[in-house]
Amino acid sequence: MKRRSGPSLLAVVAACLIPVMFAWAEYADVILNDNSEAEGVAPVIFPHWFHRIRFQCSVCHVELGIRMEAGKTGIRMQDLIDGRYCGACHDGGTAWSIDNCDLCHSGRPGLETGVKGGHKTTGPGIY
């Protein structure tokens, strides 16, 4: 019995540590890299948390027509320059202008397009 109790306790501790070790991007961060690196710039990181503090969901997903599926929006830089999608706000008026390339193209090399984050999603919550 003594021998068996040790490893099982350690397993519990290890399980508790897993979320700590794999706490990565902020929940709902979106990485866009279908074209970025191929075009010679760093991947885009879109932080949902930052934008939802300031705008309701439907502003981007209805008014601006940004599809709710990472990698399926078909957005290209020319669209932004023409004032569509992100370019509707990032025009130097509502938000900083798109000539601040590094602020969006801020990802590490080799990132894959998708919705990232998800710390503390490893089990049922308290509600």
Place this chain on the structure above:
Amino acid sequence: MANRYPIILLSISLLAAASAGLAADKWKPLKKDGIHDPSNPAINVLQEPADALSILQVDTAGNMVDWARTLDYGFIEPRGSIDGEYRPEVLETTVLMRNTMPMRYVRFPHKTHTQWMSCETCHDSIFIAEEHANPINMGKILQGEYCGICHGAVAFPLTECDRCHNTDSSTVGREVRDPERDEGS
């Protein structure tokens, strides 16, 4: 028995360290979040998640922010349109989904959702606004369809079962709350 105490003590201290680590890592600095390039000079300009999120209503999952309460209590006032002139109508009705197998019924609050988005965000591209018209099931949701388009990606994650499965079947019909509709077949 005595041999077990060091292991128990070690476990407790490790658990304490783990929870301390969780608290410290609640919102990772951008430089350490594993996706931002630390050598990018712009990283010092971007707002840090902890700066913005730590002053909002606390939650136990997702962004660790209870976004619904944060909005309800007026901590934030997100615009309903780019120019801020338009605000979607808030709908008070709820939708009761009873085909939930052994789980409790799902009562969907239109209010919480319309505080965040306009009707056309969901209707009819994701949900047909009609009773029994949406063949929703948990498998599809887990694969990112229906509720799963947002929940598990940006809204609270699908591990929070009870937040949706929130209604005991024995209480249904005895409430004098919002109008109900039974949807899903």
